Amino acid sequence: MTIDHAAVRPSWDCVVCDQTWPCDPARESLRGEMPLPELATYMWSRLDEAVFDLPPTPSAVLFERFLKWTR
Ligand SMILES: [Zn+2]
Numbered sequence: 001m002t003i004d005h006a007a008v009r010p011s012w013d014c015v016v017c018d019q020t021w022p023c024d025p026a027r028e029s030l031r032g033e034m035p036l037p038e039l040a041t042y043m044w045s046r047l048d049e050a051v052f053d054l055p056p057t058p059s060a061v062l063f064e065r066f067l068k069w070t071r
Pocket residue numbers: 005006014015016017018019023024025026
């Protein structure tokens with residue numbers, strides 16, 4: 001899998017455009033890389049990692065950022 005717009009840990013900003021990851025280009029290429037169920041699973045595991053790195057963030061915000069767009 002080759003995604004240029006990758007997350008930098010522990011900030012979880014995009015390495016290319018400095019937006020919070022996943023930025024729009026990252027979402028687009030992730031959508032193109034894998035079928036939706038696989039994408040949702042992948043984003044769950046990224047969310048799981050991000051929770052350890054990010055300052056306390058409401059789960060609704062994290063859900064919106066990491067998972068809502070995968071549907
Ligand atoms: Zn980006």
